[in-house]
Amino acid sequence: MRLINIESVEPGQYLGKTIFSDNGTVLLSTGVQLTVFMISTLKRLGVSTIYIDDPQFRDIESQDMLSDETKRAVIKQMSETFEALRSGKEFSTRAISQTIDQLLDDVMRNSGVMVHLSDIRTADNAAYVHAMNVCMLSTLIGLNMGLNMLQLKDLSIGALLHDIGKLNAPEVQEGRMHHAWRGFEILKMKREYSLLVAHVAFQHHEAVDGSGLPRGITGDEIHTYAKIVAVANTYDNLLYQPESGTPMLPHEACERLGAMSGTLLDHEVLTQFMKVVSVYPNGISVKLSNRKIGVVVGQHRGLPTRPIVRIISREDEDTVEAKEIDLAQHHTLFIEAVLS
Structure with a gap:
């Protein structure tokens, strides 16, 4: 496809x-x-x-990290959670925990897959898909950084609920409550969760150079979980909800993240992020530096900018030739542009 x-x-x-x-x-x-x-x-x-x-x-697969069953479960759970909060009711911490277990199973099973955030968003499901993607990507980064299962579960729950403070609380001006504060206040009351879950919501907009919100803390003052979620959250926002209003392609978003290394975002987390993300996802059309146009059909873990590209050429009306170029083996070739 x-x-x-x-x-x-x-x-x-x-x-x-x-x-x-x-x-x-x-x-x-x-x-x-x-x-x-x-x-x-x-x-x-x-x-x-x-x-x-x-x-x-037709043989190209999008290499999904999560099964359709898990995606449905996560989106449904987030819908129910948000609706409960909008109605002033308590949300089910147990149901969220069970959903996270399902997501963790998928991530552990498919940990070798390069991540491409390819799920289709609509105006209605965007917040839920965003939460799911930030959770999935954060979990994979945490796994790469050597977190154990208990740590991964706390990270995953915090990542899934990182924006929970946005509900019923419009983004604030200076001097008023930032949604990170509200998220922290909601989650710290959930005794079933570790307090670290609440700190993910609290700190995911902090920056390692101290320029972030809501407290302007720096470096090691920011918990590792929050640093991880900050990278995943920023990446997904650049793809789908950029402040400029113009969504970026994966390779453009990765370049932007690289420019934030050591200032807004943690360098080590970014290093692990680049090992798991698909910069040029399977199925996307590209133009190579030799002017050939093709479609990305395969990936190399650890070499996100050097995928395998299939070139289709038509010799005549009845003859179509397909040739695959592995950019990891052709060092003088590179991707010049991504096509719609």
Whole structure:
């Protein structure tokens, strides 16, 4: 399958990856043939890119870290949690803990997979998908940094709930409560959780140089869990909710993160992040420095900028030739541009 911009999708094409609604149910299933109405609806819902089934690239997998079952469970749980908070009710810490166990199982099973945050977002499910992605990516970084299972669970819960203070509390101006404070106040009352879970919400907007919020603490004053979530949160926001209003592609977001190393973000956490993220995800179309255009079909862990690219050339009407170029073996070639 290929990852393409929604503006390039044509009626009659087949969806390559399931799209979930805001409550975790399936909005559109893999394999459905897209109609004009479906495409228009996806645009109206705020969907910007989707995977389509392309016969020439049908063998390409998006290498998901989480199963569809786990994604549905996490999105559904976040929907229920947010709804409880909006209604002034208590959310179920036990249900969240059970959902995190399911996510941890998937991450441990697929820890060798390069991460691409490819799940389709709509205006309704964006907050839940964001929480899920920050949780998944934080957990994998923590695993790479040698955290044990108890530590990973605290990190994962904190990452999933890092923005819980945003509910019923619009982002604040100077002198008023920042959502990190509110998140800390909510989570520290949950005695079923470690206090470190609350500190993830409290500190995930702190910066290692002291320029962050809400307290301006620096370096080792910031807990490792919060440093990890800060990287995952910043990356996902650059892809989908950038302050500039212009979403970035993965390689652009990684370059931006690199510029924050040692100032806003922790250098060691960023080093581990770059080992697990897919800079040029499978299915994306690219232009190489030799002017050939192809689709990324494979990855090398530890070499995120040197994927395997499949070039399709047409000799004549009846002859199509496919050639794969492994950029890890062709040191003079590089990706010049990412195409929609």
